[in-house]
Amino acid sequence: MNSSVKTAAYIMGMVALFLILIVVLGIMSGILPLREIADAPDPTPTPPVNTPVPPADPTPTPDDGHIEIPDMVLDEEHQVFAVNVTYSRGGSVTPSGMTTVVKGGSVTLTILPEEGYTVESVTVNGETVQAEGSLTLTDVQENQTIYVSFLHVAVPTPPADTINTPPPDGDPWAQMTPPPDTEDPTGE
Numbered sequence: 001m002n003s004s005v006k007t008a009a010y011i012m013g014m015v016a017l018f019l020i021l022i023v024v025l026g027i028m029s030g031i032l033p034l035r036e037i038a039d040a041p042d043p044t045p046t047p048p049v050n051t052p053v054p055p056a057d058p059t060p061t062p063d064d065g066h067i068e069i070p071d072m073v074l075d076e077e078h079q080v081f082a083v084n085v086t087y088s089r090g091g092s093v094t095p096s097g098m099t100t101v102v103k104g105g106s107v108t109l110t111i112l113p114e115e116g117y118t119v120e121s122v123t124v125n126g127e128t129v130q131a132e133g134s135l136t137l138t139d140v141q142e143n144q145t146i147y148v149s150f151l152h153v154a155v156p157t158p159p160a161d162t163i164n165t166p167p168p169d170g171d172p173w174a175q176m177t178p179p180p181d182t183e184d185p186t187g188e
Contacts, residue, residue, distance in 0.1 A: 079103040083137070083144045090117035090150030106138040113150050120151035 080100045087093045091113035101107045111133060113119055122131040124146050129135070137144055 081140055081143045083107055083140070083146065085109060085146045085148075087148040088120075088150050090114055090152060091119070091148070093146075093148050101137075101140045101144075103141060104139055106136060106140065107144075108134055108136045109146065110134050111148055116152060117150045118153050120149040122149075123147045 080102055083099045083101055085093050085096045085099070087096065091111065094110045094112070095107075099107065109131075111119055111122070111131060119132060122129050122135060124135075124137070125142075125144060131148075135146070137146075
């Protein structure tokens with residue numbers, strides 16, 4: 001009888017584990033919406049309110065890849081604008097990506113081309129501006145989109161026959177003189 005009690009307890013334990021496994025898998029797969037039941041509102045129904053639905057505004061289409069970023073309002077006195085900085089291959093701009101600046105504030109960008117590259121153009125909100133090394137935006141009053149394009153420049157290599165080596169005394173500015181002619185032109 002002792003072994004039959006152990007067998008029954010073992011079977012009941014296995015069934016309990018199996019049921020727990022089914023419940024856990026059901027919750028994880030979404031079949032048993034346990035979280036939705038726990039977060040469900042009060043079962044007391046509320047009468048429907050007949051409010052007209054406003055017509056949907058047409059979605060504006062971006063022009064030339066321009067992304068419209070909404071203004072962020074902190075409070076009545078302060079407004080924060082987005083500064084989106086991107087750049088091409090051949091250099092870096094710091095900071096890059098999306099940053100923010102308070103209305104009327106400023107942000108300075110450091111523009112650094114890699115070796116063999118130069119700054120081709122810098123555009124701010126679609127307009128080309130002059131910038132070498134850095135760009136400072138002052139008194140920011142709207143979202144800013146900055147794009148920096150780097151241009152690969154060919155580094156000329158001198159022809160092999162024009163390479164001068166310094167003389168043995170180490171003075172690279174000294175004139176090299178040909179060795180003296182030791183043969184007598186008369187043949188004597």
